[in-house]
Amino acid sequence: MTDLADATKLAEGFEPADEPRWRAIAEKALKGAPFERLVSKTADGVPLAPLYREADIATAADPAGLPGHAPFVRGLSAQRDAALPWHIRQAFAHPDPEVTNAEILTDLDRGVSSIELQIDPEGARGVAIRSAADFDLALAGVHADLAPVALDAGRHGLWAAELLRTRLKGLAAGATAFNIDPIGALMREGAMGANDIAAAAKFALTAREALPEATMLRVDARPAHEAGATEAQELAAALSTGVTYLRALTDVGVKIDDASGALLFTLAIGPDVLIEAAKLRALRLCWARVMEASGASEAARGARTHAVTSRRMMTQRDSWSNILRGTAACFAGAVGGADAITVLPLTDALGLPTAFARRVARNTQITLMEESHLGAVADPAGGAWFVEKLTQDLAQAAWAKFQALEAAGGIVAALTSGALQKDIAAARAAREKAFATRRQSVTGVTDFPLLDERKPETVSVDVRAIVARRGALQAPTPSADVKAEPLTDVRWSAPFEALRDRADAANPRPAVFFANLGTLADFSARSNFARNLFGAGGVDALTPETAYEHHAAICAAWAATGSPAAVLCGTDARYAEEAADAARALKAAGCTHVVLAGKPANEAALRAAGVDQFIFAGQDALEALGALHKALSVR
Numbered sequence: 001m002t003d004l005a006d007a008t009k010l011a012e013g014f015e016p017a018d019e020p021r022w023r024a025i026a027e028k029a030l031k032g033a034p035f036e037r038l039v040s041k042t043a044d045g046v047p048l049a050p051l052y053r054e055a056d057i058a059t060a061a062d063p064a065g066l067p068g069h070a071p072f073v074r075g076l077s078a079q080r081d082a083a084l085p086w087h088i089r090q091a092f093a094h095p096d097p098e099v100t101n102a103e104i105l106t107d108l109d110r111g112v113s114s115i116e117l118q119i120d121p122e123g124a125r126g127v128a129i130r131s132a133a134d135f136d137l138a139l140a141g142v143h144a145d146l147a148p149v150a151l152d153a154g155r156h157g158l159w160a161a162e163l164l165r166t167r168l169k170g171l172a173a174g175a176t177a178f179n180i181d182p183i184g185a186l187m188r189e190g191a192m193g194a195n196d197i198a199a200a201a202k203f204a205l206t207a208r209e210a211l212p213e214a215t216m217l218r219v220d221a222r223p224a225h226e227a228g229a230t231e232a233q234e235l236a237a238a239l240s241t242g243v244t245y246l247r248a249l250t251d252v253g254v255k256i257d258d259a260s261g262a263l264l265f266t267l268a269i270g271p272d273v274l275i276e277a278a279k280l281r282a283l284r285l286c287w288a289r290v291m292e293a294s295g296a297s298e299a300a301r302g303a304r305t306h307a308v309t310s311r312r313m314m315t316q317r318d319s320w321s322n323i324l325r326g327t328a329a330c331f332a333g334a335v336g337g338a339d340a341i342t343v344l345p346l347t348d349a350l351g352l353p354t355a356f357a358r359r360v361a362r363n364t365q366i367t368l369m370e371e372s373h374l375g376a377v378a379d380p381a382g383g384a385w386f387v388e389k390l391t392q393d394l395a396q397a398a399w400a401k402f403q404a405l406e407a408a409g410g411i412v413a414a415l416t417s418g419a420l421q422k423d424i425a426a427a428r429a430a431r432e433k434a435f436a437t438r439r440q441s442v443t444g445v446t447d448f449p450l451l452d453e454r455k456p457e458t459v460s461v462d463v464r465a466i467v468a469r470r471g472a473l474q475a476p477t478p479s480a481d482v483k484a485e486p487l488t489d490v491r492w493s494a495p496f497e498a499l500r501d502r503a504d505a506a507n508p509r510p511a512v513f514f515a516n517l518g519t520l521a522d523f524s525a526r527s528n529f530a531r532n533l534f535g536a537g538g539v540d541a542l543t544p545e546t547a548y549e550h551h552a553a554i555c556a557a558w559a560a561t562g563s564p565a566a567v568l569c570g571t572d573a574r575y576a577e578e579a580a581d582a583a584r585a586l587k588a589a590g591c592t593h594v595v596l597a598g599k600p601a602n603e604a605a606l607r608a609a610g611v612d613q614f615i616f617a618g619q620d621a622l623e624a625l626g627a628l629h630k631a632l633s634v635r
Helices: 004-011 019-029 097-109 132-138 154-168 182-189 196-207 222-226 231-251 256-262 273-293 319-335 355-370 385-407 411-417 419-436 463-470 494-505 520-536 551-561 572-589 603-609 621-631
Strands: 087-092 114-118 149-152 177-180 215-220 263-269 304-309 340-342 511-516 540-542 565-569 593-597 613-615
Touching: 087 097, 087 355, 097 114, 097 132, 097 355, 132 154, 149 154, 154 177, 154 182, 154 196, 177 196, 177 263, 182 196, 182 215, 182 222, 182 231, 182 411, 196 215, 196 231, 215 231, 215 256, 222 231, 222 263, 231 256, 231 263, 231 273, 231 385, 231 411, 231 419, 256 263, 256 273, 263 273, 263 319, 273 304, 273 319, 273 385, 304 319, 319 340, 319 355, 411 419, 419 494, 419 621, 494 520, 494 621, 511 520, 511 551, 520 540, 520 565, 520 593, 520 613, 520 621, 551 572, 565 572, 572 593, 572 603, 593 621, 613 621
Parallel strands: 087 114, 087 340, 114 149, 149 177, 177 215, 215 263, 263 304, 304 340, 511 540, 511 565, 565 593, 593 613
Antiparallel strands: none
8 A cells, every 4th residue: 555655656746736827827818808707697697716725714713514423514414314314305206196105115126215295186286186085095005104204285285285195103213304394385376375375374383282393384495496586586585485384383383303203304406516506505504594593403403305306407309318417406406415305307398207217316315325425424515615605695685685685575475476486587587588598508409409200108198088087186175365466487598498399390300401602621510510500409410420511512412402591601711702602602593591600790791692690609509490390391
């Protein structure tokens, strides 16, 4: 074994790290561009610098504290459970309770440690549980004291919670999550009862004696996230919801030190590992501050967290890439210290998962837990100055938005007035524009599309027949005294996928001929750009790598394809020499739509010569592809 002293000799001859010297080298590499070019920003405008040092956390004491101690930024425990550092919580939503039960038992046998039962009596968004018998059927054979059960029942949350409480009578099912969430129902479904929050708090008061370790109410930031909210907006919505439930709990007699333990914070986690990990840490930091201000003791200021992989990042096209997105998001949840994690199946945007899709979802967690050992230490991101600084910055941004929500009357008032929906819609529009212009990308959809992809299988069901077999609904009709405009889910890839669907419906598939100018070295860069862009709209590329000796050869090759359109690809110098003549030749040969890849200075002259459309980096790709579809008669 090499002695440490010998190993350090490898560093001999190198100058000590020096930040000013590094910055000088970086500025030299920028070739006159400002250093700020290296600084990007989150959706909230939080700067992301290229380098972080200890000086970026300019406080005398460590603001993150120690793992297992207030403010619990670094997790609720000083040492994570070596055998199960977080709960592998799989969600089940097949409409048939009997099928759901079979799926649950299979997955529990193969590594899942906790289940979440998604309930919808109508079977559209979950299991068609319409009676206590249906509930018992779905959970038959499930030992809730060994495999904790969580619920997701929307406006039927209190009814489902009572069914679960009855089933758990006499069991020490500590990690049960009843997940009653009237505010979440208001955000998702646009309605809740005026007394729903108080009723949920009363349930918590009576249920906690038998199940003191269970969580009763869910604080769900996912509706805001899935509608397009920024990280700070998500956290602010969670904090304001949490405070509303906190007040309701203390109003019915729950002590402040017990109230936080009755709540489960659920966050959606996207594919940006460090931002999402920092978001989880920032939530715990902010909630500890809320509990401190509420008079809770230090030990009672922690927030239990459940991370669920983001739905807005999921794609219908190249959906195999969702495995990578889910893995990155799960990694973020584990590094960020989530107490339970749910990885959505790769087919989430397509339909109900097969056994294979469920297996991939659970094995993603098992691999990260047992082979990558992400739970072997508490807070593996702790001490990384970037994560520590970003945690602080996100917490500050979220706290400002939280204070604004509270000043306006709280989360319910912000929803009923439409103020929160308006704020989230603005953030959503800005992010949608970034994807439309491809400043942000979705691999396999906006970039590097695979036109001949093989889609994974999903499960088909007859929901009406399943619901009819379950009989009459025995749940009470939910009240709808409080109403608001529901938040609408978004998937960033959806507009591009709509173009792909239209192109796939055409027969034959629309295609564009590549009229390349010069040699491969001349046209390859723009040819690849055009091919990638066209593919994002489901349009095929004809001869994208072929060089032609003259314009007559281009026109002859174009005529042989039968495509009504051609794209000119080459260098700016080639365009200055040949583009106008090439466009005129193509139009004379009968080409009805000529595209040029690039944004040359002589655009007016080229349009006069017959160029109909220009494609270039930074333009609205959806508009450009829509115009191309129209020219190709794609309806």
